[in-house]
Amino acid sequence: MIFTFAAVRKYKPPVILKELLVENYAAEGKSLARHNGKVVFIENTVPGDVLDVQLHKNKKDWAEGFPVRFHAFSKDRVEPFCPHFGVCGGCQWQMLPYQQQLLYKQQQVVDVLQRIGKANLPPINNIIGAGETKFYRNKLEYTFSTKQFIPENAFRQLREEGIDIKSASQRNVAGFYAKGLFDKVVDIKTCFLQQEPTNAIRNSIADFARKNNLPFYDFRLHAGWLRNMLVRIATTGEIMINLVLAQYDENKMKLLFDFIISSFPQITTLLYTINEKKNDSIFDLVPQVVKGNGFILEQLEDYKFKISAKSFFQTNTKQAENLYKITRNFAELANNETVYDLYCGTGSIGIFVSKQAKKIIGVEMIQEAVTDAKENAALNNITNAVFYTGDVTDVCTDNFFAENNQPDVVIVDPPRAGLHAKLADKLLEIQAPLIVYVSCNPATQARDISLLDLKYTVEKIQPVDMFPHTHHIENVIQLKLRTT
Numbered sequence: 224m225i226f227t228f229a230a231v232r233k234y235k236p237p238v239i240l241k242e243l244l245v246e247n248y249a250a251e252g253k254s255l256a257r258h259n260g261k262v263v264f265i266e267n268t269v270p271g272d273v274l275d276v277q278l279h280k281n282k283k284d285w286a287e288g289f290p291v292r293f294h295a296f297s298k299d300r301v302e303p304f305c306p307h308f309g310v311c312g313g314c315q316w317q318m319l320p321y322q323q324q325l326l327y328k329q330q331q332v333v334d335v336l337q338r339i340g341k342a343n344l345p346p347i348n349n350i351i352g353a354g355e356t357k358f359y360r361n362k363l364e365y366t367f368s369t370k371q372f373i374p375e376n377a378f379r380q381l382r383e384e385g386i387d388i389k390s391a392s393q394r395n396v397a398g399f400y401a402k403g404l405f406d407k408v409v410d411i412k413t414c415f416l417q418q419e420p421t422n423a424i425r426n427s428i429a430d431f432a433r434k435n436n437l438p439f440y441d442f443r444l445h446a447g448w449l450r451n452m453l454v455r456i457a458t459t460g461e462i463m464i465n466l467v468l469a470q471y472d473e474n475k476m477k478l479l480f481d482f483i484i485s486s487f488p489q490i491t492t493l494l495y496t497i498n499e500k501k502n503d504s505i506f507d508l509v510p511q512v513v514k515g516n517g518f519i520l521e522q523l524e525d526y527k528f529k530i531s532a533k534s535f536f537q538t539n540t541k542q543a544e545n546l547y548k549i550t551r552n553f554a555e556l557a558n559n560e561t562v563y564d565l566y567c568g569t570g571s572i573g574i575f576v577s578k579q580a581k582k583i584i585g586v587e588m589i590q591e592a593v594t595d596a597k598e599n600a601a602l603n604n605i606t607n608a609v610f611y612t613g614d615v616t617d618v619c620t621d622n623f624f625a626e627n628n629q630p631d632v633v634i635v636d637p638p639r640a641g642l643h644a645k646l647a648d649k650l651l652e653i654q655a656p657l658i659v660y661v662s663c664n665p666a667t668q669a670r671d672i673s674l675l676d677l678k679y680t681v682e683k684i685q686p687v688d689m690f691p692h693t694h695h696i697e698n699v700i701q702l703k704l705r706t707t
Contacts (some may be wrong), residue, residue, distance in 0.1 A: 235690040238278040242294055245272040252315040270295025289381040299323055302421045310374050312402030313407040325352050328696045330685045332665050338566040339669035342676040347684040351545055356691035358418040359539045361456055365397055365425050367449040368408035369441045372401035395439040397429035406442040416586045421454050431482050437475055438472050445501050458540050461519035465494040465510055465532040488517050494532055523704035526574055528599050533591055539689045547575040549685050553659045556580050560631035565615045570596030573608055582607035584627050586618050616645040630655040641667030658702040665698045678705055
């Protein structure tokens with residue numbers, strides 16, 4: 224008989240770098256330090272911090288790690304206003320003054336456009352900050368779970384008191400997923416991202432469900448009933464709640480819905496969605512109306528927008544208005560242009576610029592969004608806008624441009640992945656005199672600028688901060704066709 228033995232991997236102790244000085248902000252919420260010439264990227268730090276760093280990636284020229292001990296804190300640090308900061312992952316920069324956040328976001332736009340874009344750039348305008356840095360989101364999604372995330376400091380305290388950690392974590396909670404985890408939820412009492420009554424609604428529903436034995440969902444076992452809740456609050460005062468439930472249960476639903484309607488009469492539309500799948504996505508599901516008309520109305524300038532449970536709409540309404548004003552200004556419209564609005568979503572940008580254009584042609588892949596776009600155009604009595612469903616790379620053919628007139632202006636607002644290479648090639652081919660590129664990811668925008676540089680020059684650049692206390696940035700670029 225022959226025995227074989229699996230090789231035993233030799234234990235390697237973690238690499239810890241001592242007393243590193245954080246020198247600067249890098250990108251994606253990370254800062255950087257240097258150790259013997261090697262760049263070290265570190266999470267949850269501020270330039271000026273001095274700390275020990277444990278590495279989880281260690282390459283020849285760079286490394287990544289996380290703090291294990293602080294020796295000194297940066298003078299720029301401020302006390303976070305949210306007790307859940309650093310745990311739920313919703314905000315990354317509450318320990319930085321807002322003006323400092325804006326400086327680092329401006330720096331990121333400059334860095335990626337110069338490093339990746341590799342095109343001649345005009346001076347970059349100063350970033351437009353948000354007027355409100357709390358309660359600015361019009362949409363939040365909460366999760367109900369049987370697994371409570373216990374932060375490290377609470378974990379140590381429970382262990383010192385001899386309390387069983389596993390039993391302590393088996394608690395019905397409502398809030399956000401803990402950073403990096405899919406099955407444990409931070410029990411949120413007060414979130415500062417959305418105005419009231421968002422916290423009152425979430426906490427009341429969770430308390431009512433506990434008292435009435437309505438089962439919260441277990442994302443490991445895929446068992447339970449109460450899964451998620453979407454809250455939309457418009458600047459018009461209208462409020463939407465969409466509860467996501469694991470099964471249809473008429474008795475449970477009547478009990479819960481009656482409670483919500485009687486406790487929160489200010490909710491203008493209440494819906495539910497049955498999700499029997501193992502994932503949280505509801506885009507292939509149909510929400511059902513319990514109260515109201517199934518949508519809310521939002522307003523930008525004089526334009527009204529119908530928002531349903533699955534609609535995409537800019538999450539910061541007031542800053543979206545600023546973003547769209549910049550886009551309209553960069554488009555330099557004079558009432559006689561044909562404007563193509565690619566990746567148009569629910570048509571908000573095209574509708575916003577429609578009064579200054581001759582014709583708007585929107586293209587969007589998601590059918591529900593195109594339906595919303597058509598309804599939004601009708602809602603605003605806009606007759607010069609048409610919308611098409613399909614992938615922009617499939618729809619935008621030579622025949623399509625011939626049928627709808629060649630574009631005078633193209634507005635693109637792609638997802639984080641940026642423009643598809645085929646679309647970039649098509650833009651170079653059709654040679655619209657002017658392109659306005661709205662981006663939620665300056666790095667992929669910079670990559671696309673380098674592609675378009677073959678025929679276009681960058682004329683204007685305007686960063687916009689849509690999400691205070693996070694590392695996300697919107698950036699608008701105007702490109703003009705070279706004449707020589």
